[in-house]
Every structure is written in C-alpha cells, then in structure tokens.
Amino acid sequence: MNILKRISSALLILIILFSCKNFGNRPPKKDVVxxxxxxxxxxxxxxxxxxxxxxxxxxxIPAAYSSWGIGNLVNEDVLEKLKVINEKSMKSDAKMGSNDQKIGDFYASGMDSAGIEKAGISVLKTELQAISNIKNTTDLINVVAHLHTIGIRPLFDMDVYQDQINSEVYALYLTQGGIGMPNRDYYFNIDERTTKIRNDYRNTHLSKMLSLANFDGTKGAKAIYSIEEKLAQKSRKLEELDDPYANYNKYSLAKLNTLTPSINWSDFFSKTGVKNIDTFIVGQPEFFTQLESLMKTTPIEDWKAYLNYRLLIDNAPYLNSVFVDEQFRFFGKTISGKTEKLPRWKRVLNNEEDVMGELLGQQFVKEFFPPKTKKxxxxxxxxxxxxxxxxxxxxxxxxxxxxxxxxxxxxxISKKVGYPDTWKDFSDLKIVKGNYVQNMLNGQQWWYNYNISKLGKKVDRNEWEMTPQTYNAYYNPSNNEIVLPAGIFxxxxxxxxxxxxxxxxxxxxxxxxxxxxxxxxxxxxxxxxxxxxxxxxxxxxxxxxxxxxxxxxxxxxxxxxxxxxxxxxxxxxxxxxxxxxxxxxxxxxxxxxxxxxxxxxxxxxxxxxxxxxxxxxxxxxxxxxxxxxxxxxxxxxxxxxxxxxxxxxxxxxxxxxxxxxxxxxxxxxxxxxxxxxx
Ligand SMILES: [Zn+2]
Missing domain, CATH: 3.40.390.10 (Collagenase (Catalytic Domain))
Known part of the structure; x- marks a missing residue:
C-alpha cells in the first residue's frame, strides 16, 4: 500500500516509534516506570x-514482528478497540454510503478469505490487459499514467504538497522512485547481509511473483532488475535528500518536456488529472535524465514485465494467499526478519487504517480521548x-x-492535539460488499484524487496527515505546526x-x-x-x-x-x-x-x-x-x-x-x- 508515500521527503522528519500487549500480564497498579x-x-x-x-x-519479539516495544503495545491496544468498532459496524444494518456501512463492508470483505482465494487476480484484469496491449512508448506512458491514479507508482513518484518556497500554494513534486527494494543502497552495498537480500530479490522473488501470474519469470526478472538498478544508480542517498534547496528545482512544462522528451508531459498530466498549475518541482533532475535514457534503450517487453511486477507487488497483500505469502517471504522475512504473518484481522485493520483511518478515528476519540486528557x-x-x-x-x-x-x-507554531477540528469528507469513497481488492483500489484512487485535486485550491492548514489513533506525531515545516495524534499519549x-x-x-x-x-x-x-x-x-x-x-x-x-x-x-x-x-x-x-x-x-x-x-x-x-x-x-x-x-x-x-x-x-x-x- 502506497498511501504512506503521500508523506514527502520533506516530512521524513516524522517520528517513527517502534513498538506488546504483555504489559497486560502485569497488574496495572505496578509503578509505570x-x-x-x-x-x-x-x-x-x-x-x-x-x-x-x-x-x-x-x-x-513475537514471530510476526521485526521489532517490539511501546509503539506495538499501543497499536495492539488500539487494534483491539478498532476490532470492536468494526464488528459492531459489520452487524449493523447500515445505510449505503454511511460510515458504518463503509467500515462494516470493508472489514467483512477483508475477512472473507474464501472469496479472496476464489477471486485470485481477476480484479486486476483490466490493468493486466492494458499492460499486455502496450506497443510503443506512448502506450507505455498512458498505462503508467493510469497506474499512478490507482496508487501504483511506476517510474517515479508524484505528490502534491505545499510549495516549499511559497507555503500559500500547493505544488506538484516529481521525485525519484520506481524501484522495488526499500532504497537505492540495496542495489549496490556489498556487505554480506545486503548481498543476500539482493540475490534473493533478483534470483528468486521477482521471478516467483511473475510466475504466480503465469508470466515468464526468468526473463522478466532479469529485465526488471536491470531497469531498477539503473534507476537506483541515479537515485540520491538518504542524506542527500535532506537538503531542501538541492531537491527543489522549478520546471516549466516546456523545460520538463526537454528533460525527458520521451514523455509527453502535457498528455501525461491530462490523463492523471494534474491541472491549474504551470510550474513543477523536480526533486532530482539527474534521475529523470537517467529515466529518459532508459526509455530510449529498453525494449517494450521489458517494460511490460516491470509494470506487471509493480501492479502485482503493490496489490499482493490483498490478493489470494500465494501472493500474500511471497510478498511476506521477501519483504517480511528476508528484509525485516519477521517469521510469521500477522493474523488476518490485524492485516485488514491496518489496511483499513490506510484507506479510511479518520472514519475509525472519529469513533475512537469519542470513546478514548476525553476533553480532560486533551486539555x-x-x-x-x-x-x-x-x-x-x-x-x-x-x-x-x-x-x-x-x-x-x-x-x-x-x-x-500552531498546535494540533488529539484529533482534527474538521474531519475529511469520505462521502465519495465507495466501499462494496465482498470485493477486498476492489475496495483497496477504490481507496487508493480516492486518496490519489484527494491529493491531486488540491492543486490550484487554497491551502488547507487544518489538515491532518495522521489519524488520531496513530502512535506517532510530526512537525510540518510548511505549516510551522506540530501535529500530535491522541494515540501518542x-x-x-x-x-x-x-x-x-x-x-x-x-x-x-x-x-x-x-x-x-x-x-x-x-x-x-x-x-x-x-x-x-x-x-x-x-x-x-x-x-x-x-x-x-x-x-x-x-x-x-x-x-x-x-x-x-x-x-x-x-x-x-x-x-x-x-x-x-x-x-x-x-x-x-x-x-x-x-x-x-x-x-x-x-x-x-x-x-x-x-x-x-x-x-x-x-x-x-x-x-x-x-x-x-x-x-x-x-x-x-x-x-x-x-x-x-x-x-x-x-x-x-x-x-x-x-x-x-x-x-x-x-x-x-x-x-x-x-x-x-x-
Ligand atoms: Zn522526529
């Protein structure tokens, strides 16, 4: 799920806390420290x-986790509370389109493991067909554009944030991305640990994912790795992303078309709903130069393998079990050291949190964050x-x-404590009965549209980038604000x-x-x-x-x-x-x-x-x-x-x-x- 990528490198400063419910094994009257x-x-x-x-x-550390601590203790506590809210919504005879309907139907669709197995990858058939039909670079860019609108981010990242030089307006940021492993260092570090991960990715994981969808795994894996390695080559290191000036380069449409002549940006923007702006912020120009050279030299069949993998891996956690298992084997076990998957209900709630966490948050704070605590x-x-x-x-x-x-x-500095004064409007988010993958796609698309439609609008300084039940917090330099969700306390x-x-x-x-x-x-x-x-x-x-x-x-x-x-x-x-x-x-x-x-x-x-x-x-x-x-x-x-x-x-x-x-x-x-x- 890519929704978390909504948060920019400018917001890398988010604090991430790690996380047991074994707190519960002790009588609570013991001294807290x-x-x-x-x-x-x-x-x-x-x-x-x-x-x-x-x-x-x-x-x-339990088998299903790569770390275990206070954040997990809070998350487990929150998950148990959300489960009760979800099960109540599931049983309620809620009106179509109501919050209860969305919560209940989403949870039920995610818990329907038999239905999910039966559906397989059928929900992705429109996208898979579109990839298969690609004949030239124009077709390729059109498919890339569509995938961006459903939250899959091939080739590069595209996000809407406040303009760092002028926080009164929103800007479109085009930045490095398009690789499958967590960052560029995984492609080049030569220590034993990274080498093992890279070999698994290149020799096993990529081909397994493709084979599961009946593609030629061996050939495809080679093509994908070659593309990603070249993108990684011109991706900046973590410490290089920390310089806001070096990662802020203004481009007009004409200049953008010169940077990557193979991409008709005006066409791309019209297909992705980008409008009301005439300048664009390019984070890392040399990355796009590299992309251009790849566009010129990479055979179309190689791009098809790359796009198939991107589509499959981003949806793998919601698909039938063979996809879930392979995604977990590589990203959960090989990279993170987890030895077993979370139970289904927790995975479903985590995904629901990404799609419509604020709907859950509205009920959560009513019960668990009283005015006295907020004060x-x-x-x-x-x-x-x-x-x-x-x-x-x-x-x-x-x-x-x-x-x-x-x-x-x-x-x-403005302070946001506990929960937002006004909640996001999810009325046009469509959640259906019995189709988990579709619900996830709808959610991804909802978030994409929500963000892209900010362009040209007045900046909403009341917005929250985290849900109230989150055990985390952030400072947003563009708003000079601190945002402290109820969960962190x-x-x-x-x-x-x-x-x-x-x-x-x-x-x-x-x-x-x-x-x-x-x-x-x-x-x-x-x-x-x-x-x-x-x-x-x-x-x-x-x-x-x-x-x-x-x-x-x-x-x-x-x-x-x-x-x-x-x-x-x-x-x-x-x-x-x-x-x-x-x-x-x-x-x-x-x-x-x-x-x-x-x-x-x-x-x-x-x-x-x-x-x-x-x-x-x-x-x-x-x-x-x-x-x-x-x-x-x-x-x-x-x-x-x-x-x-x-x-x-x-x-x-x-x-x-x-x-x-x-x-x-x-x-x-x-x-x-x-x-x-x-
Ligand atoms: Zn921090």
Whole structure:
C-alpha cells in the first residue's frame, strides 16, 4: 500500500516509534516506570537496559514482528478497540454510503478469505490487459499514467504538497522512485547481509511473483532488475535528500518536456488529472535524465514485465494467499526478519487504517480521548513553548537578531492535539460488499484524487496527515505546526490521570512535544521561516555556530556501531537526534516548573528527575531483530530506539547528576564533546 508515500521527503522528519500487549500480564497498579527497570545494570554502562531491561527480558519479539516495544503495545491496544468498532459496524444494518456501512463492508470483505482465494487476480484484469496491449512508448506512458491514479507508482513518484518556497500554494513534486527494494543502497552495498537480500530479490522473488501470474519469470526478472538498478544508480542517498534547496528545482512544462522528451508531459498530466498549475518541482533532475535514457534503450517487453511486477507487488497483500505469502517471504522475512504473518484481522485493520483511518478515528476519540486528557496535553505544549522561549533568550552563542526571529517562529507554531477540528469528507469513497481488492483500489484512487485535486485550491492548514489513533506525531515545516495524534499519549493499561507529571513530561513532553517543536529548529526545519517558507533567517555567524555545534552530534552518532560493522549514519539521522536532544532539555525545564519537582517527593524510590528520564526512556521501550536494525540504518532517518535514549542522555549534565554517571563509563562524554545547542 502506497498511501504512506503521500508523506514527502520533506516530512521524513516524522517520528517513527517502534513498538506488546504483555504489559497486560502485569497488574496495572505496578509503578509505570520502576516495574520495567533492571537495576542489576549500571545506568552509566547502558541506560536503556537499566531503564527497561526487565521488560526486555520478559518480552521477546513475537514471530510476526521485526521489532517490539511501546509503539506495538499501543497499536495492539488500539487494534483491539478498532476490532470492536468494526464488528459492531459489520452487524449493523447500515445505510449505503454511511460510515458504518463503509467500515462494516470493508472489514467483512477483508475477512472473507474464501472469496479472496476464489477471486485470485481477476480484479486486476483490466490493468493486466492494458499492460499486455502496450506497443510503443506512448502506450507505455498512458498505462503508467493510469497506474499512478490507482496508487501504483511506476517510474517515479508524484505528490502534491505545499510549495516549499511559497507555503500559500500547493505544488506538484516529481521525485525519484520506481524501484522495488526499500532504497537505492540495496542495489549496490556489498556487505554480506545486503548481498543476500539482493540475490534473493533478483534470483528468486521477482521471478516467483511473475510466475504466480503465469508470466515468464526468468526473463522478466532479469529485465526488471536491470531497469531498477539503473534507476537506483541515479537515485540520491538518504542524506542527500535532506537538503531542501538541492531537491527543489522549478520546471516549466516546456523545460520538463526537454528533460525527458520521451514523455509527453502535457498528455501525461491530462490523463492523471494534474491541472491549474504551470510550474513543477523536480526533486532530482539527474534521475529523470537517467529515466529518459532508459526509455530510449529498453525494449517494450521489458517494460511490460516491470509494470506487471509493480501492479502485482503493490496489490499482493490483498490478493489470494500465494501472493500474500511471497510478498511476506521477501519483504517480511528476508528484509525485516519477521517469521510469521500477522493474523488476518490485524492485516485488514491496518489496511483499513490506510484507506479510511479518520472514519475509525472519529469513533475512537469519542470513546478514548476525553476533553480532560486533551486539555492536559494542550497545556503541556504551552509549557514547553514557554520554556523554549526562555532558553533561546538565554543562549550564549546566538545573536540578538537571530534570536528575535527564532522567537517569532516559536511563537507562531500552531498546535494540533488529539484529533482534527474538521474531519475529511469520505462521502465519495465507495466501499462494496465482498470485493477486498476492489475496495483497496477504490481507496487508493480516492486518496490519489484527494491529493491531486488540491492543486490550484487554497491551502488547507487544518489538515491532518495522521489519524488520531496513530502512535506517532510530526512537525510540518510548511505549516510551522506540530501535529500530535491522541494515540501518542497512550500508555497501555494506565489511565492518563494515574501518570505523574514527571513521567508524563518525559514520555510525552520530551519525546513527543519537545521533540516535534525542536524539529522547527533542527538542521532541516531551521531553514524554513515562521510562515513555512524556505528562507534563510540566520546570520552567517549564527549559522556557523549552529553547524559547528551540531557537527559534534554527527560525529557522536556516526561512532555508534549497531550491528557487526554497521554504523549509524550521523548525517541522515542528525535532525532526529537533535530533536531528541532538544526535546529532553525542554521537558526538563518544564519539569522544574511543576509542583512535583518543587516538592521533590520520591515515588517507587525514584526522584521526580529520575522519573522524568525514565519516562522519556519509556517512549523508546523496545527492541528490534537484526534484520530490522540493518534495514533501519539504510532507510530510516531515526536511530534505533536504545540509541534514542543513550545518545542524547550522554549530552545532558542533569542526567549525569540524577544517575551518578562516572567518568570513563560508556554513557559518559567529556564536557568538550557534549553537544550544546539549546
Ligand atoms: Zn522526529
């Protein structure tokens, strides 16, 4: 499912949290942080193990997951609640077109495994026939255009977002894409792990997928791999996508046609519903030059194999079991290290979340996110903004003129907490009885139309890119906003009112609220002004100071070896590491203003400051399989969860004091190497 790809590289800054319901195995009255700790571990050696080592020992990663932690615990909790909502809708005699009808019929169609087996790939026959009929480049581009409108993204990616230079309008972004493995490095890295994955993809997976649909697997696989390898060759690396200027190149229609003469863009846009704009943003021009040379030299039969694979693999999770199994074998097992599939009901709910998660969210928040909880976290946002204000004023390295601009940007951050004020209108989404693949295609098409129809319209600053039940959050630089779904505040089996302020400030205030606000001032977000436009508001001297100070963090994280010889990419993870570090400092300042801190009473033998740091660590509770860690280092701008604890804490003097960290211990860094930005 490609709906998640709606989120641009500009929004790569989304925080991704990893994720058990074995929380449920303990009586909930146990202390929320103390019960996780392994006090036999010295906090100066490995704080993450000290903070939640007992939990790790008692909660191995289940076979169906590549990692297991707090995010999974929340997700499992949410899934159980959504299941009840779905089963109720399924039984209700809902009116055609109503939310209940859509929810109930979608869930029933996904659970109908006999019907799904019987249908096979028949729902895709129109598309398969169109691919088979391709005779020349014009036919090829016409089919590519149609596939884009149903959420399959061959050759390149195409998305609608706010224009990064002028956030008042929407722009069309044409960017690198079109490859099957998670990113370009999988095609070229020569370490043993990646080589094994690549050989499986090239020698087994591609041909298996094609053979399942009665195509010539061996010949097709060779053709597909050759196309993808060439596209990957001219795809930028993760760290190269982090430069907003280098990935923003304005093109007129004429210039676009010159870039790739083989594609008649005016025709392509008319077939894909792109209208009301006359300039286009090309992310990586050299990628499109490479595409042009491929268009000129690749035989039509090779393109047909490529398109067949794209169509089949993107739909594989909703097709009959042989497709589901092969998709899982390669992407679930080989790449991610999972050993069994999730049960069907969970897979169906995850897909339903992608198609119409806001419909589920409307019911979810009514039951599980009361106004009192919403208010607590809105107040927490205000408090974090207020302490950041004070911190900026006190900075010894920033000049007054840049401070003034930073404060202006901070004061105009808009906050979205829990759920949207207005919900998306799904009235024209058609969900039918008994045809799961069709429902998924309808959903993909709905999202495509929803996004493309924004072109030329006034920017909707009330929009949410995540559903309320999501365990995640984001900062959107184009809107200068933080978006904090209700799900991110949940600690399974604990009521919000039972969580003391110190733990809440660590868990939500630092790891989410402070983290997202800091994104507005990280290496990427700082390049946008208070209106959400790319504009350099830093003096050269302040910029130099910022880069020098943050460079220490690049070096710190690059030195962490997470697997065999695999290092963290200090460059590509910098924005997230800075946000973690900044979030902890802000949460700590907010803690100092609380009654709990001033009274300094211990709970479960832990001081408020200790509970704060442990609350932050709870936000990163979890562990991952080796395969997942390797995949994460190559594709994710977030560091593995234990380093999101140990890494930033090593830069915080109050942390050293709270847990008696000693010189020479792994968590200890000399003062000269401690990152000091905020
Ligand atoms: Zn983040």
């Amino acid at each position: 103390a019960s996780l700790m392994d006090t036999t571990v010295n906090p100066g050696i490995d704080f993450s193990k000290y903070a939640f080592g007992t939990w790790l020992k008692n909660n191995p 607590r976290y809105e107040d927490m946002v205000d408090s974090i903004i207020s302490v950041f204000h004070d911190r900026i004023i006190a900075l010894d390295w920033m000049t007054p003129i840049t401070k003034e601009k930073a404060l202006k940007k901070l004061s105009t 949940v600690i399974p089996n604990y009521k919000d009112e039972d969580i003391d302020d110190a733990v809440a400030l660590g868990y939500a205030g630092a790891s989410t609220i402070g983290h997202e606000i800091t994104h507005g001032f990280d290496d990427y977000g700082r390049q946008y002004d208070e209106k959400g436009n790319l504009f350099n508001w830093w003096t050269p001297e302040d910029e130099k100071q910022f880069l020098q100070r943050t460079h220490l963090m690049v070096e710190q994280f690059s030195s962490y070896v997470v697997l065999d010889s695999l290092h963290i990419n200090g460059e590509s993870t910098l924005g997230e590491n800075l946000a973690d570090y900044g979030g902890i400092l802000l949460g700590l300042d907010a803690l100092k203003r609380t009654k709990q801190y001033k009274e300094n009473k211990s709970i479960a033998g832990l001081t408020p400051t200790q509970r704060y740091f442990l609350g932050y660590a709870l936000g990163w509770l979890g562990h991952s399989k080796r395969e997942r860690i390797a995949n994460q280092v190559l594709t994710d701008v977030h560091s593995p969860s234990y380093l999101r604890v140990n890494g930033p804490f090593s830069n915080i003097p109050e942390f050293y004091a709270a847990f008696g960290i000693q010189k020479g211990q792994p968590m200890w860094r000399p003062d000269s190497l401690q990152v000091k930005v905020w």
